[in-house]
Amino acid sequence: MRVLVTGGAGFIGANFVHTTVETMPDAEVTVLDKLTYAGNPKSIEGLDRVNLVVGDIADMDTVDPLVADADVVVNFAAESHNDNSLNDPSPFIRTNIEGTYTLLQAVRRHHTRFHHISTDEVYGDLAIGEDRKFKPGDPYKPSSPYSSSKAASDLLVRAWVRSFGVEATISNCSNNYGPYQHIEKFIPRTITNLIDGIRPRIYGTGLQVRDWIHVLDHNSAVWEIINKGRIGETYLIGANGEKNNLEVTRMILAEFGREPDDFDHVNDRPGHDQRYAIDATKLEEETGWEPQYRDFAKGIHDTIQWYKDHEDWWRPQKAAVEAKYAKNGQ
Numbered sequence: 282m283r284v285l286v287t288g289g290a291g292f293i294g295a296n297f298v299h300t301t302v303e304t305m306p307d308a309e310v311t312v313l314d315k316l317t318y319a320g321n322p323k324s325i326e327g328l329d330r331v332n333l334v335v336g337d338i339a340d341m342d343t344v345d346p347l348v349a350d351a352d353v354v355v356n357f358a359a360e361s362h363n364d365n366s367l368n369d370p371s372p373f374i375r376t377n378i379e380g381t382y383t384l385l386q387a388v389r390r391h392h393t394r395f396h397h398i399s400t401d402e403v404y405g406d407l408a409i410g411e412d413r414k415f416k417p418g419d420p421y422k423p424s425s426p427y428s429s430s431k432a433a434s435d436l437l438v439r440a441w442v443r444s445f446g447v448e449a450t451i452s453n454c455s456n457n458y459g460p461y462q463h464i465e466k467f468i469p470r471t472i473t474n475l476i477d478g479i480r481p482r483i484y485g486t487g488l489q490v491r492d493w494i495h496v497l498d499h500n501s502a503v504w505e506i507i508n509k510g511r512i513g514e515t516y517l518i519g520a521n522g523e524k525n526n527l528e529v530t531r532m533i534l535a536e537f538g539r540e541p542d543d544f545d546h547v548n549d550r551p552g553h554d555q556r557y558a559i560d561a562t563k564l565e566e567e568t569g570w571e572p573q574y575r576d577f578a579k580g581i582h583d584t585i586q587w588y589k590d591h592e593d594w595w596r597p598q599k600a601a602v603e604a605k606y607a608k609n610g611q
């Protein structure tokens with residue numbers, strides 16, 4: 282099977298590439314990645330049957346021949362950080378919307394199976410303490426430039442299925458954690474701050490809830506959907522991992538032997554989504570998927586160890602990331 286993985290040098294895509302070549306001896310993987318600040322070729326270095334093409338998913342001349350050579354396209358490529366989208370939305374429009382459009386036109390032309398990776402944030406947010414989770418048919422109510430650009434990309438996929446018969450599926454996953462995540466994101470930022478002796482930064486109250494899933498569970502669900510999902514359908518991926526940001530910070534502080542209040546409250550994120558939570562019943566019932574990494578405390582312990590062991594991977598970016606946050610009072 283020839284698999285084209287866009288964004289395969291980023292966090293989730295790189296983990297997907299690793300698992301794919303480890304578990305599928307017949308898979309040949311081509312990664313198409315622009316290598317933005319978030320893409321790191323080291324994350325997929327030295328893997329057998331993996332070929333990296335550096336290029337833009339919004340550039341048809343690059344995309345078309347790669348799609349023509351693929352049996353399936355899995356689209357992880359995106360601008361993915363909410364805070365960046367608040368500072369400058371433009372690359373989010375270009376990559377997330379125009380990039381998805383370009384891929385859709387190519388898979389349409391070559392009749393190639395397409396799986397689009399999206400996020401639970403397209404549904405907006407839930408109230409803290411509310412007894413409700415996101416379901417596949419819920420209305421789209423994105424809050425940020427990032428999540429609205431992802432929502433737009435999902436709608437393009439749905440239209441290309443309906444109007445042009447493109448064979449596509451969509452998955453909307455909750456917050457991922459694990460190895461190779463960029464240190465701008467909450468968990469790796471907190472871990473690498475503590476390695477550097479910097480106090481973790483909590484936006485606002487810290488009572489916001491995220492539904493954490495290990496990246497390898499996300500990716501096993503993606504393969505289940507590619508293999509067993511119904512064309513045109515949307516599947517929500519989540520592992521019942523709701524925790525608020527204070528709880529997560531305190532778990533990480535405890536791992537470093539620090540006091541539970543050894544953090545700083547900083548400026549809140551404008552428009553900050555309060556709570557995400559996924560109902561994954563449809564995915565579980567239709568594909569039989571279930572998460573393997575259910576022990577969040579162990580997952581956090583192992584992730585901390587990974588960042589301790591891979592300082593060469595993240596160190597070059599740490600000072601610039603913190604300088605950017607400092608400008609926002611975060």
Ligand code: NAD
Nearest residue numbers: 288290291292293315316317319320337338358359361457
């Ligand atoms: P990431 O920012 O770590 O990686 C994105 C990758 O895409 C990078 O390697 C980057 O270089 C590449 N890229 C960016 N623009 C590109 C372009 N125009 N052409 C080609 N490559 C380009 O992101 P991530 O956290 O791995 O997220 C991957 C996907 O999963 C995204 O679509 C995101 O919306 C979605 N998602 C992420 C999470 C999460 O918790 N991180 C949760 C749900 C869904």
Ligand code: TDX
Nearest residue numbers: 361362363400456465466467468470482483484489526
């Ligand atoms: O230093 C921080 N302090 C803090 O309190 C950072 C970086 C974040 N936060 C808060 C904001 C959120 O409530 O932690 C929570 C998680 O923040 P992020 O890691 O930025 O993730 P989030 O905004 O929830 O979005 C993530 O999940 C959905 C991914 O980045 C998206 O790509 C995905 O679509």
